[in-house]
Amino acid sequence: MGTFERRNQSLNLEDKANWNEDPELIVVLLNIKRVREESCEDEFSGQREVYFEGGHVHKGMFSKGLMDGWGIFTHLNGLTYEGEFVRNIPTGRGKFTWPDGSTYSGGVVDGVRHGFGTHTCAKTGVSYTGEWSRGKRHGEGTVYYNESKTSWYKGDWVMNNREGRGERCYVTGNTYSGEWKCNVRHGEGTMKWLKLGQQYVGNWCEGLQHGKGTHVWIQKREGGLQYFQNNQYHGDFLHGQRHGHGVFYYAGGAIYEGEWKNNKKHGQGKLTSKNGHVFKGEFKDDKMMTPDLSGIRSPSLSGPDRILNIECLLRKIPQRKQDTECKQVEFVILQRDSQLRSIYSFYSRLGHSDCPHNTFLLSRLQFWCLLKDCSIHHRGITLTQINRLIPGNTGREIHSPFTSMLFHELLSSLIIIAFHIYSKDMKSQKNLLASCFSKLVTDDMLPNATKVKGFLFREPDFAAAAVTYVKECWEVFQVFCRVNTAHGEDKTMTCRQLLWMFKDLNFLDHHLTTGKLWEMITAGYQGDPENLTSHVDLEVTFLEFFEVLLGCAQVKCPVSDALEESRGRLSSESDALQTDAQTPSKHSQTMEDSTQFVMSQLIKSEDETPQQTEATEEDGLILQTSQHKFQLPSETLHRFFNHFFFPAFNHYLSVTRKTKNKLANEKKKTERHEE
Known part of the structure; x- marks a missing residue:
């Protein structure tokens, strides 16, 4: 029996499913221990089952003593490769099965994933289908982060990183569509927060709103009906906060245009009320410091829903200040x-x-x-x-x-x-x-x-x-x-x-x-x-x-x-309930839809890698609610x-009524007796 020492005496295979690192290769020395079908030639060909020193086994086609064509190679650690070989090198279409149950099916070049293929992780259920380059996700591809496929990314990849354009759907239903760099939102993109009813369209940097953008707070009625007007901000963002110059359109009709700092009106600004009144001046931490009231055309609190009744207080204030x-x-x-x-x-x-x-x-x-x-x-x-x-x-x-x-x-x-x-x-x-x-x-x-x-x-x-x-x-x-x-x-x-x-x-x-x-x-x-x-x-x-x-x-x-x-009541009424086609009305009410006024802040968070859980990746808004059972x-x-x-x-009313009647009758008797 011969060996492969005169030709290619080793075989390269990916050792395990690495998502975010360079593929680890194991070098297998192919010294033949025995060939199941005896051959007097060192360079045998055709279908063979060959056992190598160390415990490796190959069942498949050989050509001149080399694995060439379709075959199944089993490594001593349990790793198997089933697919095409070219002169001892896994190349072409093939399938890897790792000891933990993870699999890859698709293109293979020089023993590593290359071309188009699908990888599925047995432990996490994460799967990727798309293009590969030298063992890394590279090109266009889709990854599902859970078995139910409610969390996914579809788009461009560069050396195992989300980079380029892509769409991300989180397990909460929130979505992002736009540009990526190094696994985070970076460039132009649109983020939608489903449950919070919010949307941002604009620039991103390292996962946060940064640059020009528009943030909308979509106010909805119960039953899914949407209000005609929403709170909306259009302007500058810095590290996820309103910062710089921007315009805020309030759902009630008021408009603020001016400077912002850390999500608050800060600097010079102009606030225009729904009825056209204009306030100009300096703002600090969301409060006006030196208002210019010259633009107000009327001293009254006008507007159909702001006709205030505070005359009792104004009488306590000097008339010149009212x-x-x-x-x-x-x-x-x-x-x-x-x-x-x-x-x-x-x-x-x-x-x-x-x-x-x-x-x-x-x-x-x-x-x-x-x-x-x-x-x-x-x-x-x-x-x-x-x-x-x-x-x-x-x-x-x-x-x-x-x-x-x-x-x-x-x-x-x-x-x-x-x-x-x-x-x-x-x-x-x-x-x-x-x-x-x-x-x-x-x-x-x-x-x-x-x-x-x-x-x-x-x-x-x-x-x-x-x-x-x-x-x-x-x-x-x-x-x-x-x-x-x-x-x-x-x-x-x-x-x-x-x-x-x-x-x-x-x-x-x-x-x-x-x-x-x-x-x-x-x-x-x-x-x-x-x-x-x-x-x-x-x-x-x-x-x-x-x-x-x-x-x-x-x-x-x-x-x-x-x-x-x-x-007991349900038991006694069970027969009637079985024939009654009516369904009880449901009383439901959520506090979450009613706390839209809480000014939420964006917080920085890293997108998950396939080894992380959804909870560590989910970006979002801080929304404080109080719910008690x-x-x-x-x-x-x-x-x-x-x-x-x-x-x-x-019973109390009955006794009281009788007592009153009795007292009334006694009073009448007394009056008659006195007469």
């Missing part, structure tokens, strides 16, 4: 217009099921929720006192949860609230109303709005079920309200009266004790809950009253009991209100 105060307040509103509208939109949808048009008026109940989320009632003023400050409402409307508020009425209320909270601390400010309002929005509202607290609105499906009991509970609330002599005929409820109500309804027991009930009543207030005198005379709104009831539902009707009752099923509400609370209230 016009300037109004203009400065309007300027603050213009600055925060899109954010305030988004807050209004978010809270006006709380408690509502899906609506294709997503158009609701803000109710007083939702307004109270906003104030509580922003901890306004911790600023030395109660929600009931705020009710009395809001202009335009009289009588029962003041405290009714059903009273609606238009957007300009919300603005008026917030300006008045801000003045009552901060006027003493900011009396030295040049523009008092604007300074107080700006502080309320910046310090209290923007950091806290949409982070829903409390029992009622925290979880959307539960809220949709709970609001169905609001009307009946409002009737109960009014029965136990008492006249507050300090405010004329104004009827309200105090913490003391709320505690007495539960006693009158015989609701207190070893589960719902007085101490536990008091903790629920005072949960939203600052101070020592054990100091009864500091809370007993505080007035509560209907929202606070209703959330105490929801807390009691959790105590009186534990989840396990409600679920047990639910099982409140595990109180609607079955608990049904059991509490229909089996406990409403029956107890009706």
Whole structure:
């Protein structure tokens, strides 16, 4: 038996599937140990099965003692190559199978991947189909980063790097189409953030927006309907932030043109309101420092949705300063217009099921929720006192949860609230109303709005079920309200009266004790809950009253009991459900669509290599939301209100009515006897 020492005595093969490095080759010495078919010639030809020293095996065609033609070579470490050979060199079409199960099928030159082929990694499921050059992805090709093929790149490659033009789809659904360099977005390109509803078209550098570009915030209604106008910025970017000169078109109609720094208006700029008012001056950290008010044509806060009712505050300011105060307040509103509208939109949808048009008026109940989320009632003023400050409402409307508020009425209320909270601390400010309002929005509202607290609105499906009991509970609330002599005929409820109500309804027991009930009543207030005198005379709104009831539902009707009752009810109704073709309506509501006003920032991130996970690669925007699960099923509400609370209230009314009738009859008898 002969050897290959006189000709090509070694064989080069790729040792493993390297994606981002030079291909590693192993050199196989081909000293023949034995040939299965005996041959008296050293240079045998034809089909042979040859065993080499070290344990390598080749089954296939030979020509003059060399592997030539189709064959299967198996290396001692488990690597196999099945394909074409030319004079001991794997060249032509072939398939590599590595010990870990990874495979490559396609063109091969000098023992390495070259030409067109497909590589699949057994461990990660990553696959690449396209052009190769000397063992590297080079040319046009497509890589899928997961087995479900929801994450992929299609485009140009240069020596294993995404470089040139290509399209990238991330597992989140976000997409980028444009130029690449060294695996990152670089050059002209378009990025779309699907869930955030945002899009950027322009220049990129090392994976970040850099140079000229346009960023659009696409605002959508529930049901997928898109608003006609969107927030849009066109101008300079630096390292992923608005920086340089640019124009911002606000969805509300206002326009800012000027200088930017680190995503904020900074330098000389011009802000034009929806109704044509122009503010020119120097901006610093998104605030106007030296406004030029000469371009304002009217001292009034005009516009159909900005007719403010703040006369009660203007009377406290010298008449010569009132016009300037109004203009400065309007300027603050213009600055925060899109954010305030988004807050209004978010809270006006709380408690509502899906609506294709997503158009609701803000109710007083939702307004109270906003104030509580922003901890306004911790600023030395109660929600009931705020009710009395809001202009335009009289009588029962003041405290009714059903009273609606238009957007300009919300603005008026917030300006008045801000003045009552901060006027003493900011009396030295040049523009008092604007300074107080700006502080309320910046310090209290923007950091806290949409982070829903409390029992009622925290979880959307539960809220949709709970609001169905609001009307009946409002009737109960009014029965136990008492006249507050300090405010004329104004009827309200105090913490003391709320505690007495539960006693009158015989609701207190070893589960719902007085101490536990008091903790629920005072949960939203600052101070020592054990100091009864500091809370007993505080007035509560209907929202606070209703959330105490929801807390009691959790105590009186534990989840396990409600679920047990639910099982029994479902069992008894199973036959009817099988023949009933109706499907229950679904209550769904997402906070994510309602937080578009949060000014997101782009953050730098590296695109994943095939060895990395999608989570490390996904670029994106910072979007802060607050979502909490409140595990109180609607079955608990049904059991509490229909089996406990409403029956107890009706019994109380019946007993009270009989007692009153009895006293009236006794009084009549006494009067007759005296006659």
